[in-house]
Amino acid sequence: MPGCCxxxxxxxxxxxxxxxxxxxxxxLTVCMEPxxxxxxxxxxxxxxxxxxxxxxxxxxxxxxxxxxHRRLASMLRSRSAALAVGAAVLVTxxxxxxxxxxxxxxxxxxxxASTVRxxxxxATPPLRTLQRRVEFGDASAAHSGAPAIAADTxxxxxxxxxxxxxxxxxxxxxxxxxxxxxxxTLVALVNYAPDRQVTITADALHQAGDETVMGIHAGExxxxxxxxxxxxxxxxxxxxxxxxxxxxxxxxxxxxxxAQIGALGLHDSHFTTPVGLDDPAQRSxxxxxxxxxxxxxxxxxxxxQLVSTIDMQLPAAPGHPGFALHxxxxxxxxxxxxxxxxxxxxxNAGPCLVAEAxxxxxxxxxxxxxxxxxxxxxxxxxxxxxxxxxxxPMVTPPPAPPPPPPARRPHR
Numbered sequence: 459m460p461g462c463c464x465x466x467x468x469x470x471x472x473x474x475x476x477x478x479x480x481x482x483x484x485x486l487t488v489c490m491e492p493x494x495x496x497x498x499x500x501x502x503x504x505x506x507x508x509x510x511x512x513x514x515x516x517x518x519x520x521x522x523x524x525x526x527h528r529r530l531a532s533m534l535r536s537r538s539a540a541l542a543v544g545a546a547v548l549v550t551x552x553x554x555x556x557x558x559x560x561x562x563x564x565x566x567x568x569x570x571a572s573t574v575r576x577x578x579x580x581a582t583p584p585l586r587t588l589q590r591r592v593e594f595g596d597a598s599a600a601h602s603g604a605p606a607i608a609a610d611t612x613x614x615x616x617x618x619x620x621x622x623x624x625x626x627x628x629x630x631x632x633x634x635x636x637x638x639x640x641x642x643t644l645v646a647l648v649n650y651a652p653d654r655q656v657t658i659t660a661d662a663l664h665q666a667g668d669e670t671v672m673g674i675h676a677g678e679x680x681x682x683x684x685x686x687x688x689x690x691x692x693x694x695x696x697x698x699x700x701x702x703x704x705x706x707x708x709x710x711x712x713x714x715x716x717a718q719i720g721a722l723g724l725h726d727s728h729f730t731t732p733v734g735l736d737d738p739a740q741r742s743x744x745x746x747x748x749x750x751x752x753x754x755x756x757x758x759x760x761x762x763q764l765v766s767t768i769d770m771q772l773p774a775a776p777g778h779p780g781f782a783l784h785x786x787x788x789x790x791x792x793x794x795x796x797x798x799x800x801x802x803x804x805x806n807a808g809p810c811l812v813a814e815a816x817x818x819x820x821x822x823x824x825x826x827x828x829x830x831x832x833x834x835x836x837x838x839x840x841x842x843x844x845x846x847x848x849x850x851p852m853v854t855p856p857p858a859p860p861p862p863p864p865a866r867r868p869h870r
Contacts, residue, residue, distance in 0.1 A: 585649045585706060585714035588757065591723035592749035595621030605838040610808070610828030613744040614843050617752065617814075617821035623843055625744075629726050632827045634742035635802030635810045636670070636693045638734030640750050641715045641727070641742075643686055646701050647758045648718070652683035658700050665708065666699035666733065672781065674700065679777035683760065687772060690764045690800060691783040695733040702732045724749055736806040744825040751799045751812050752823060765798030765814075766790070789813050793837045795844070795852070799823075801832070815840045820847045 594615050604614075604624050611632050614624035622628070660676040672694030674680065680700075688697035702711035708731075715729045726743035734740070754761040764770075768790050774780035789796045795817040802810040809832035814823045822843045829835055841853040 585645065585710065585717075587714065587718045587721040588644070588648045588753065589721050590753055590757075592753060593620070593723065594745070594748070595619065603842075605835070605842050607826065607835045607839055608829060608831055609826040609835065611744045612824070612826040612829070612839070613748055614822065614824045614839055615748055615752075616843065616847070617823055618847075623846055624839065628745040629743050631726060631741040631743060633736055633740065633804060633807035634727075634734055634747065634827070635804045635807035636734045637747050637800050637802045637810050637812050637825075637827075638729060638732065638740070638742070639689045639693065639698055639802075640747060640754060640800055640812065641718065641729060642698050642701065642711075642732035643689060643761065644750055644754050644758075645711065645714045645718055645732075646682060646686060647754065647761060649714070650682045650701075650705065652681060652686075652760055654682045655679050656682060656685060656700055656704050658696075659704050662700040662703035663696055665703060666696040667735070669695060669735075671696040672783075674778070678779075684772050684778075684781075686760065687764055687770055687783055688781070690761075691767065691770060691785045693786055693800075693802070695735070698732045708732075719746065719750075722749055722753060734802060734804070734807075736804045744827055747812050747827075748823050748825045751814065751825075755798065755814060762798070765800065787811075787813075788833055789836060792833055793840060793852075795840070811836050813840065815844075817844050818849060820844060820849065 594613075607626065609626060611627040611630040612625070613622060613628040615621065616623050657679045658674050658676050663674070663676055670693050672685075672688030672692060674685075674688070674694075674696050682701065685694075685697040685701050688694035689701070699708075702708050705711065706714075711732060712729055715732065716727075719727045719729075724746040726741070727746045728739060728741055730737045730740045755765075765787070768785050770783045770785075772781040772783065787796075787798070787801050789801075789811065790798075793815065795815040796813060797816050798814045799812040801812075808828040809830065810827045811829070811832050812823070812825050813836050814821070816822075822840050824836055824839050824843070826832060826836055826839070837853055841851050845851050
């Protein structure tokens with residue numbers, strides 16, 4: 459302590475006693491008595507905050523910053539000094555209780571930092587949801603002549619009129635695979651600024667596993683925008699898990715995903731992870747995924763930019779390396795009108811794709827889940843949809859199969 463020694467317990471105890479007496483004598487109302495834990499944190503951080511206390515104390519006594527502790531009690535008899543020092547102590551309590559990455563010059567062990575981060579997450583307010591109900595018109599007026607599609611479930615929507623022009627079991631519960639990340643992305647876009655920094659933990663990487671990863675490592679720090687790029691372009695499970703675990707925690711993030719589905723007026727989905735790995739309790743539908751993609755496209759330019767990008771370079775920055783990302787959505791190259799959105803695959807789900815296309819001012823979105831001929835069928839379906847708007851087909855339909863040979867009459 460100034461005027462004595464930096465780690466003198468007796469000086470610190472005397473300082474605390476003087477502060478308590480001064481507060482009792484003053485009209486200062488303290489909203490919360492510092493606990494023993496708070497005083498311990500103050501002791502740990504007093505080196506960084508002493509200048510604040512010393513400057514405040516000089517309001518009542520314009521002497522040197524370095525004063526003996528025996529003069530502190532007399533200085534605090536001034537109400538202005540007591541108020542100033544009391545306020546400074548409260549500031550110190552707040553600073554001492556900040557997470558590790560917000561306290562400058564105060565090293566912590568990895569375990570302590572993890573505990574502080576967990577406590578900080580528990581104190582964060584609930585995640586917001588985007589309140590916007592989505593409904594698509596009835597398919598009763600759907601056109602005939604659609605191509606043959608091999609898929610468990612699917613839907614094609616004319617976004618100009620928000621009407622369904624083709625469907626197959628659109629509300630059937632189905633494993634969504636990595637199209638789940640559309641919902642994870644929507645939750646992140648609603649709640650996090652693109653430049654918010656996220657420090658990756660080993661816990662997040664452990665929960666993500668090693669299938670389909672962006673390649674991030676524990677201890678690295680990334681802006682939310684980079685993690686979203688890793689999720690949407692190369693379907694990085696590590697990026698998606700970090701956005702959940704290293705912000706508010708997995709349980710709260712997944713709860714926000716399900717709350718967001720409800721806020722959109724959708725009823726077919728339930729999520730247990732932000733990545734889409736197979737889980738018997740995790741399900742969605744072609745209808746719900748089309749609605750989520752439509753809202754994200756309508757509301758967030760960042761989303762539109764990412765899902766329409768074929769190749770992206772993320773430059774290296776302090777705290778993380780650079781990345782070269784290539785979009786896994788092959789339809790961006792196979793069908794030029796395509797402007798997004800996201801493929802997926804797991805053993806239970808099979809090949810899945812949410813795709814959006816824009817041609818001559820007309821806008822379509824299609825979803826196929828469990829589709830063995832995923833890209834060829836989606837290309838044919840979207841192209842057929844545009845012909846219903848009066849446009850010429852871009853995709854040559856497959857030749858009709860030859861007629862079967864005539865049956866031979868049996869010899870008599």
